[in-house]
Amino acid sequence: MIRVQAEDFDIGKEVEALLGGRTDIGAVVTFTGRVRDHAGGERIAEMVLEHYPGMTEAELARVEEEARARWPLQASLVIHRFGRLRPGENIVLVVTAAEHRGDAFAAAEFLMDYLKTSAPFWKKETTGEGAARWVEARESDDAARARWEGERK
Amino acid sequence: MTVKLLYFAWVREATGVGEEEVTLPPEVTTVGELMAWLKSRGAGYESAFARAPVIRAAIDRAHARPETPIAGAREIAFFPPVTGG
Structure with a gap:
């Protein structure tokens, strides 16, 4: 399941709703990405996340489908926020559920590595001094994604 | 051929346009050729589009x-490398 929204999410409630009282799930991994209050030695006052409505949902669904093709997940959820966010606020939630932890951990990491390099979101940070700038993509994110390319199941 | 073009993040800020309908000349057949054509607008x-090598398209x-x-x-959309997550 994927969701793109401006509103915050409650991690506990999302996990509970996703699992829905199932008793066959042995492992649940949750990853939450949050807005940091600093970048490159500067204080960050706020961030605006722009996205491409329509393609964002399509890309996230594609990434989730790929994860479910690679690992035997019993449930999965990706929520990504957009709009104006302040330090400490949630940006993204990934939840994966499987019988065993190995699959849940790997799938959660895969989902994050793939969504960071393919979902059409762009962050613009405003520093404490009021200067706004677009966040640059990191090579380390491409490298993190590349790790999975060689091991298609 | 008429197509809807979308621009995001700093590509949108630089062009000053979020979306537009354009009619393309027949010699523009690929994404790369479209970027070169847009540069002259x-x-x-x-x-x-001076930064075309880093601009991504969909x-x-x-x-x-x-x-x-x-x-x-x-x-067709043009945008910087993505930075979500």
């Missing part, structure tokens, strides 16, 4: 490459 486009909401043909496309 004014100062804003020129400054945006055709009908799927990632595309400079050599991807644009025939039949309804919507």
Whole structure:
């Protein structure tokens, strides 16, 4: 399941709703990405996340489908926020559920590595001094994604 | 061919346009050729597409490459490398 929204999410409630009282799930991994209050030695006052409505949902669904093709997940959820966010606020939630932890951990990491390099979101940070700038993509994110390319199941 | 073009993040800021309908000349057949053509449409486009090597594109909401043909496309988007997550 994927969701793109401006509103915050409650991690506990999302996990509970996703699992829905199932008793066959042995492992649940949750990853939450949050807005940091600093970048490159500067204080960050706020961030605006722009996205491409329509393609964002399509890309996230594609990434989730790929994860479910690679690992035997019993449930999965990706929520990504957009709009104006302040330090400490949630940006993204990934939840994966499987019988065993190995699959849940790997799938959660895969989902994050793939969504960071393919979902059409762009962050613009405003520093404490009021200067706004677009966040640059990191090579380390491409490298993190590349790790999975060689091991298609 | 008439197509809807979308621009995001600093590409949108540089062109000064979020979306527009354009009629393309027949010699523009790929994403890369479209970027070169757009560059000649004014100062804003020129400054945006001066960074063409880093600009990414999507055709009908799927990632595309400079050599991807644009025939039949309804919507083509240009944007910087993504920074979500």
